[in-house]
Amino acid sequence: MKSTIANKLANLSDRLEELNLLLSSESATADMDTYRKLTREHAEIGPVVELYTAYKQCELDIKTAQEMAADPEMREFADTEVQEGRAKLEEIEKDLQKQLLPKDANDERNIFLEIRAGTGGDESALFAGDLFRMYSRFAERNRWQVEIVSTSESEVGGYKEIIAKIIGQGVYSKLKFESGGHRVQRVPTTETQGRIHTSACTVAVMPEADEISEVAINPADLRIDTYRASGAGGQHINKTDSAVRITHLPSGIVVECQDDRSQHKNKAQAMSVLAARIRDKQLHERHSKEAATRKSLIGSGDRSERIRTYNFPQGRITDHRINLTLYKIDQIMDGDLYELTNALMSEHQAELLAEMGEEG
Numbered sequence: 001m002k003s004t005i006a007n008k009l010a011n012l013s014d015r016l017e018e019l020n021l022l023l024s025s026e027s028a029t030a031d032m033d034t035y036r037k038l039t040r041e042h043a044e045i046g047p048v049v050e051l052y053t054a055y056k057q058c059e060l061d062i063k064t065a066q067e068m069a070a071d072p073e074m075r076e077f078a079d080t081e082v083q084e085g086r087a088k089l090e091e092i093e094k095d096l097q098k099q100l101l102p103k104d105a106n107d108e109r110n111i112f113l114e115i116r117a118g119t120g121g122d123e124s125a126l127f128a129g130d131l132f133r134m135y136s137r138f139a140e141r142n143r144w145q146v147e148i149v150s151t152s153e154s155e156v157g158g159y160k161e162i163i164a165k166i167i168g169q170g171v172y173s174k175l176k177f178e179s180g181g182h183r184v185q186r187v188p189t190t191e192t193q194g195r196i197h198t199s200a201c202t203v204a205v206m207p208e209a210d211e212i213s214e215v216a217i218n219p220a221d222l223r224i225d226t227y228r229a230s231g232a233g234g235q236h237i238n239k240t241d242s243a244v245r246i247t248h249l250p251s252g253i254v255v256e257c258q259d260d261r262s263q264h265k266n267k268a269q270a271m272s273v274l275a276a277r278i279r280d281k282q283l284h285e286r287h288s289k290e291a292a293t294r295k296s297l298i299g300s301g302d303r304s305e306r307i308r309t310y311n312f313p314q315g316r317i318t319d320h321r322i323n324l325t326l327y328k329i330d331q332i333m334d335g336d337l338y339e340l341t342n343a344l345m346s347e348h349q350a351e352l353l354a355e356m357g358e359e360g
Contacts (some may be wrong), residue, residue, distance in 0.1 A: 001055075001093055001096075003113055003213060004354060005096070005097070005100065007050075007242050009048070009052040009055075009100075010095065010102060010306075011338075012048055012049055012052070012290040013049050013052060013053075016042070016045050016046065016049045016157045018146065018237050019038055019041060019045065019091055020042075021306070022038055023035075023038055023039065023279075024044060026202040027062070028314065040351075046174075047099065048096070048099045048100065051092055051095055051099060052095050052096065054092055055092045055093065055096060055160070057087065057093060058085055058089045059089065061081070061085050061120050062081075062082055062085040062086060064091065065078045065079075065081035065082045065085060066078070066082055066130060066272075067080070067265070069082070069345055075184045077110065077115035086132070092252065097351065097353055098353070101349065101353065102351045102352065104173065104175070104176075105174075106172045106175075106207035106283075107170060107172055107173035108173070109170065109171070109172045109174060109207040109208050110165060110166060110167045110168070110171055110172070110207075110208040111162070111165070111166050111171050111172050111176075111206060111207055111208060112149065112163060112164070112165055112204075112205075112206045112208060112272075112273055112276045113135060113164045113165075113166055113175070113203070113204070113278075114161070114162070114163045114203070114204040114206070115132055115135075115159065115161070115162050115201055115202075115203050115331070116128065116161045116201060116202050116204075117154070117158070117159065117160050117161070117201055118200040118201050119199055119200050120184075120197065120198070120199020120200060120203055121186070121199070122154060122155075122156045122158075123188045123199045123261055124184075124196055124200060124201055125154030125156065125157070125158035125159055125185075126154070126156065126157055126158035126188075126189075126200040127158065127184045127199060127201050127310075128154075128158050128160070128161075128162065128201045129154075129158030129159050129162075130155060130158070130184075130199055130333060131182060131203065132159065132162050132336070133333075133335075134332065134333050134335055134337070135164075135175070135178075135335075136164075136335070137242070137334055137335025138175075138336075138337045139168070139171075139335075140335065141166060141332050141335055141336070142171075142174070143168065143170055144166050144167060144168030144169075145167040145168060146164055146165075146166055146167075147164060147165045147166075147305050148162065148163075148164050149163040149164060149165055149257060149259065149273060150162070150163045150256055150258060150259055151163075151259070153200045157163060163273060163294070165208070165272075169228075172205070172207045173345070174345075175205050175234050176204050176205055176207075177307075177321075177341070177344040177345070177348070178205050178307075179203055179204050179205045179307075180203065180306065180308070181200055181201075181202055181305060181306040182201050182202070182203055182308050182310065183198060183199070183200045183306055183308070183309045184198070184200070184201075184309075184310045184312070185197070185198050185310070185311045185312065185313070186308065186310075186312035186313065187312075187313070188210070188310075196313060198308075204280070205280070206276040206277060207276065207279070207280070207283075208272065208276055209272075209275045209276055209279050210301055215275040215278050215279050217271075217274070217275065218277065220249065220250070221248060221249050221250050222246055222248060223246070223247040223249060224244065224245070224246050225244070225245045225246075225247075226242075226243065226244055226245075226263060226268070227241055227243050227245065228241055228242070228243060229242055229243040229258035233260065238305040241263065242258065242260070242261055242262065242263045243257070243258030243263075243266060244256070244257050244258070244263060244265060244266040244267045244270050245270075245322070246267075246270045246274055248278065249275055251278065251281065253277050253278065253281075255270045255273045255274045255275060255277065256270065257269045257270040257273070275342045280350050293328070307319065307320060307321055308320065308331060310333075311329075312329060314327075315327050315328075315329045315330070316329060317329055317332050317340070319340060319343070319344070321344070321347075322343055322344065322347045324340070324343050326339060328342070
């Protein structure tokens, strides 16, 4: 084990002892905020220190077995113990490295999912609808909640743009690698010659800000317009100026929300989306700087970057960032994204482990 990792683990072990003392003291619950922080820290450190204890015990067992090997009668048994011990030690070390990887503070957050039709006209809008259904079905499988924030429907079906909020445990951690360009190759229903067309959509996955106050937004930087909602919603919705458009003047970000009858609710929802977009822009700028100093297989999350191709005639989906091709397009379009999301998460983890190795 590298000395940097060993030192980190020794420090965590000392910190756990300290936390045990603090949490068992009579005054532990005097300040509930501090108590909650300490219990959270204890819950995070506990499993790591437990692994480290198992690692040290395994080292001792190997040492004992090596000493035993000095006895000719015990040598064969001792050699087997040493081999098994080393294999176990290697596994524990891998687990420890994963536990020590930097945590993404956004992983447990809800997200705003934005899907926009790109090149390809009507076919692109239909594909945007297919992508939204795919993510909705994936959300169902994970027992997440999907709330539509705003839609701009296409005349032939599907969406020119759709924004939805997905609420649940670990949503961002599973969907954060979906941002980018999604390309589809298939024969459109309107195509009489049976020719394959290529069109594209862009997807943006943005973690929700816990509080809008997390993002510094100066009210003077906002232009807020209200107007009558258009499209579906019945006669009542069109009688009042319930729809809201917010423009963030410094960045040029525009958010519209008209899906609720209440102007107040539309404004609150639009402000949430705006805060997430501004935060996402800040994160993206930071990631771009980081990516400039190292090669990132997962990609920058740039909306213009083509990340995946959905080829319907061949029944395949290819993720270009990790060169993964799966011949199960029907299952994936029905929300079975686990093989894709797990592969992307594993690749990201491998990148972080490689970085940790370089630092060590």
